[in-house]
Amino acid sequence: MIHLDLSKYNELKDMDIGYYKSFTRKMVIFTVLFSFIPLLVVSTLSHHYFNTAYKEKVVAHINELAFKHKQNIDNFLNEQLMNIRTLAHSHDSSKLSSETFLRQVLSVFKESHSSVFVDLGVIDKTGGLVAYTGAFKLMSANYSETDWFNKAKEREFFISDVFLGLEGQPNFIITVKKDEIFLMATVDFKAFSSIVEDIRIGETGFAFILNRQGNLQTLSRYNVVPSRMVYRELISKASLNDNVAIFSNFKYLGKKYVYTMIPLKGGEWVLVLQQEVQDAFSKLYTARYIGIAVFVFAVVGIIIIALVVARKITKYLAEVGAAKEKMHERVRETNKLASLGELAAGIAHEINNPVAIMVEEAGWIGDLLSEEEFQETENLTEFKRALAQIKQQGARCKDITLKLLSFARRTDPRMVNVQMNAIVEETVKLTRQSFKFRRVEIKANMQPELPTVSASATEVQQVLLNLINNAVDSIDVSKDDGLVEIITKNDNDHITITVCDNGQGIPNANLDKIFEPFFTTKPVGKGTGLGLSICYGIIKKMGGDITVKSEIGQGTCFVITLPQSD
Amino acid sequence: MFGGKLLIVDDEAPFVDTVSKRLIKRQVNVIIAYSGQEALNKLKSEPDVVLVILDVKMPGMDGIETLKHIKSQYPLIEVIMLTGHANVETAVEGIKYGAFDYLMKPCDIDVLLAKCEEAMTKDLKTL
Numbered sequence A: 001m002i003h004l005d006l007s008k009y010n011e012l013k014d015m016d017i018g019y020y021k022s023f024t025r026k027m028v029i030f031t032v033l034f035s036f037i038p039l040l041v042v043s044t045l046s047h048h049y050f051n052t053a054y055k056e057k058v059v060a061h062i063n064e065l066a067f068k069h070k071q072n073i074d075n076f077l078n079e080q081l082m083n084i085r086t087l088a089h090s091h092d093s094s095k096l097s098s099e100t101f102l103r104q105v106l107s108v109f110k111e112s113h114s115s116v117f118v119d120l121g122v123i124d125k126t127g128g129l130v131a132y133t134g135a136f137k138l139m140s141a142n143y144s145e146t147d148w149f150n151k152a153k154e155r156e157f158f159i160s161d162v163f164l165g166l167e168g169q170p171n172f173i174i175t176v177k178k179d180e181i182f183l184m185a186t187v188d189f190k191a192f193s194s195i196v197e198d199i200r201i202g203e204t205g206f207a208f209i210l211n212r213q214g215n216l217q218t219l220s221r222y223n224v225v226p227s228r229m230v231y232r233e234l235i236s237k238a239s240l241n242d243n244v245a246i247f248s249n250f251k252y253l254g255k256k257y258v259y260t261m262i263p264l265k266g267g268e269w270v271l272v273l274q275q276e277v278q279d280a281f282s283k284l285y286t287a288r289y290i291g292i293a294v295f296v297f298a299v300v301g302i303i304i305i306a307l308v309v310a311r312k313i314t315k316y317l318a319e320v321g322a323a324k325e326k327m328h329e330r331v332r333e334t335n336k337l338a339s340l341g342e343l344a345a346g347i348a349h350e351i352n353n354p355v356a357i358m359v360e361e362a363g364w365i366g367d368l369l370s371e372e373e374f375q376e377t378e379n380l381t382e383f384k385r386a387l388a389q390i391k392q393q394g395a396r397c398k399d400i401t402l403k404l405l406s407f408a409r410r411t412d413p414r415m416v417n418v419q420m421n422a423i424v425e426e427t428v429k430l431t432r433q434s435f436k437f438r439r440v441e442i443k444a445n446m447q448p449e450l451p452t453v454s455a456s457a458t459e460v461q462q463v464l465l466n467l468i469n470n471a472v473d474s475i476d477v478s479k480d481d482g483l484v485e486i487i488t489k490n491d492n493d494h495i496t497i498t499v500c501d502n503g504q505g506i507p508n509a510n511l512d513k514i515f516e517p518f519f520t521t522k523p524v525g526k527g528t529g530l531g532l533s534i535c536y537g538i539i540k541k542m543g544g545d546i547t548v549k550s551e552i553g554q555g556t557c558f559v560i561t562l563p564q565s566d
Numbered sequence B: 001m002f003g004g005k006l007l008i009v010d011d012e013a014p015f016v017d018t019v020s021k022r023l024i025k026r027q028v029n030v031i032i033a034y035s036g037q038e039a040l041n042k043l044k045s046e047p048d049v050v051l052v053i054l055d056v057k058m059p060g061m062d063g064i065e066t067l068k069h070i071k072s073q074y075p076l077i078e079v080i081m082l083t084g085h086a087n088v089e090t091a092v093e094g095i096k097y098g099a100f101d102y103l104m105k106p107c108d109i110d111v112l113l114a115k116c117e118e119a120m121t122k123d124l125k126t127l
Helices: A014-090 A099-113 A148-151 A187-196 A228-237 A280-367 A381-407 A420-434 A457-474 A530-540 B013-025 B037-043 B065-072 B089-094 B109-120 B122-126
Strands: A117-125 A130-134 A157-159 A170-178 A181-187 A205-213 A245-252 A254-265 A269-276 A416-418 A441-447 A453-455 A482-491 A494-501 A543-553 A555-563 B006-008 B028-033 B048-054 B080-081 B101-104
Touching: A014 A157, A014 A170, A014 A187, A014 A245, A014 A254, A014 A280, A099 A117, A099 A130, A130 A157, A130 A187, A148 A157, A148 A170, A148 A181, A170 A187, A170 B065, A181 A187, A187 A416, A187 A420, A187 A555, A228 A245, A228 A254, A228 A555, A228 B109, A245 B037, A254 A543, A280 A381, A381 B122, A416 A457, A420 A457, A420 A482, A420 A494, A441 A457, A453 A457, A453 A555, A457 A482, A457 A494, A457 A555, A530 A543, B006 B013, B006 B037, B013 B109, B037 B048, B037 B065, B037 B122, B048 B065, B048 B109, B065 B080, B080 B089, B080 B109, B089 B101, B101 B109
Parallel strands: A441 A482, B006 B028, B006 B048, B048 B080, B080 B101
Antiparallel strands: A117 A130, A117 A181, A157 A170, A170 A181, A205 A269, A245 A254, A254 A269, A416 A453, A482 A494, A494 A555, A543 A555
C-alpha cells in the first residue's frame, strides 16, 4: 500500500530505509485516525440531529394529514347523521312511517346530496320494517337479530359498522330513535369509501378505515394491506383517545411501513394511513445517501492525502538524512585527509631535514674540493660527479615529499554549482603561465552558456591541472606545434570536458591500467602513478565518468562527463 | 657581505654548522643559534645582525613564535623562513608576521644566498 522508493539515496543504509518506511506507515495511520475520528463524530452527530429533526417534521406532517382527513370523514358522517336526525325530529312517527313521505324525502336527499343515501326506512321496536323506500325490496325484513339494530336500540342515534346487508351489499346504516320507532338510512358505501380511497400520501401512501375488531370499513385499491390480525395488534397497541398513534418500521412482506392511526366515530372506527417507510422518509434517505457518499469521499480523500503527505515528508526527511550522511562522509574524508596531510607533513619534515644535512655536507665537500690544494687530487672529477649526484638525489627527495604533500593537501570537497567554463579558463591561464617556455599551445574551446554542474571547484581544477600536465609531458619538446586543447560541451543532461593533446599517445596495452594507482610510464623519479587514479576517484565521487582514447603518434583525449545540476 | 651579520637558527646542529661554514667561506659574517630562545639572546648580544634565517619547526619556541619576537623587538631585521616541509600555510603565516620569504630544505647554497641578497636589497627596491 505504501510504496516508497528510497533506493536512489545511496547514502542511506538498509536500517535507515526500514526506519523511513515504518515512519511513513505510522504517519499515515496517525493522520488517518486523527482526521477520521473527528469526521466520524461530526458525521454521526449531524446524522443523528438531522434524522431526529427530519423525522419530527415528517411525523408532524403525517399528524396534520391524519387530523385533516379525520375531520373530513367525521364531517361527512356527522352531516349524514344530522340530516337523518333533523328529519326524525321534524316529523311525527306516523308521518315518518308513511312510505310516500319517505320516498319524497329520499328524492329530495338524492337531489341535494348526490345519492349518498341509498334508502330510507322505519323500523318498529321489535326490529320489523314498518316503512321503506329505496333500491331494495325489504318490506318483510326483520332486524331484531342484527347486531347493529341491537346497538341502535340502546342509543338515541347510531352509525353502524359496514356489513353485508340482507341484499348482500356492503353498507352501513344510520339510525335515529323517534318515540317507538327507528328512522333508518343506508349510506351509499361506494360514495363513503371513495372519500377514504381517494386519500394519497406520497407515492405509496393510502388510507382505509377499520373498526375496533380490525375489520375494514372501506375498500382499498391496494393489496398490500396486512391481515386483520396485524391491525388488531396495532389497534391494541394504540391508545386511541382522539390522539394520533404512529408506528414506524412495521415490517410486512419484506417492506417497512409507517402506520398512522386516528380514531373516528367516537372511537369506534380508526382511520389508518399506511405508507412505505422508504417513501415517507424519502428525503431523509436521499440525505443519508448523500451523507454516506460525502463521508466515503472524505475518508478516501483523507487516506490519499495522508499517503501523499507522509510520502512527501518522508522523502524530504530521507533527502535531509542522505545529505547529512553525505556531509558526515565528507567530514570523515576531510578528517582522513587532514590526518594524511599531517602525516605527510611530518614525513616530509623528517626526510627533508636529514637530506638537507646530507646535501649541505656534500656542498661543503664541494666547497673544500674547489680549493687549490685539492685541484691536483686524483679522482677529483669522480668526487665532483658523486657530489653532484648527492645534490641531484637530494632534490629528488624534496620533489617526492612535495608531491606527497600535494596529494595529501586539503582541498575543499564541498559540492556546489559551478560554471565549468570559468574553471577551465582559470586552469588554462595558470598552465599557460607554467608552460610558456615549452613550445606547447594550450587552447580552450568552450561552448558558451553551459549549464552548471554540482562539483567541488578545487577538485575539478586539480583534475584538469593533472590532465594538462600529463598532456604537456606527452608532447615531444622538439616538436614545434605541440597542442593541448580543452573542449567543453553540453551533451543532453551531461557536460563533457575533453582534454586532447597531439603527443606521443598511449599504447593500447597501457590504456586499461592507466587509472590504476601507482601505474606510471614516466621515468623513475618523474611520476608517482597517483595522478590519474586521483582524477578518476574525484570524478567518480562527483557522479561523473572519465574515459581515455589514444592513438600512438597522434595523441590522447581524456573525456570527463559530469551530470548537470538539478 | 651584507654590511652586517647573518644569524642562522635551526635545532638541526649539523645543518646549521655546515651551512654556516659554507656561508663563511662565501665571505658572509655568520653567527648561529640552535633554538628560538638562543636566537633572541644572540640578537641582544649582537646588535649588528641584519638578517635571520629561521627554521619553522623547532622544539620549544618554534619559528613563528621566534619571528614574532624578532619583528616586535627588531623590526628592521629581515627574516627568511626555512622549512623542512612544504607547509605553505605555515610559511605564508610567517610572511604575514613580517618574514621576507620562505625557502624549503634542502636548498642550494646559491639559492639561499640569492634570497639573502634579495632581502637585503628590498629596501633599495622599494625606494
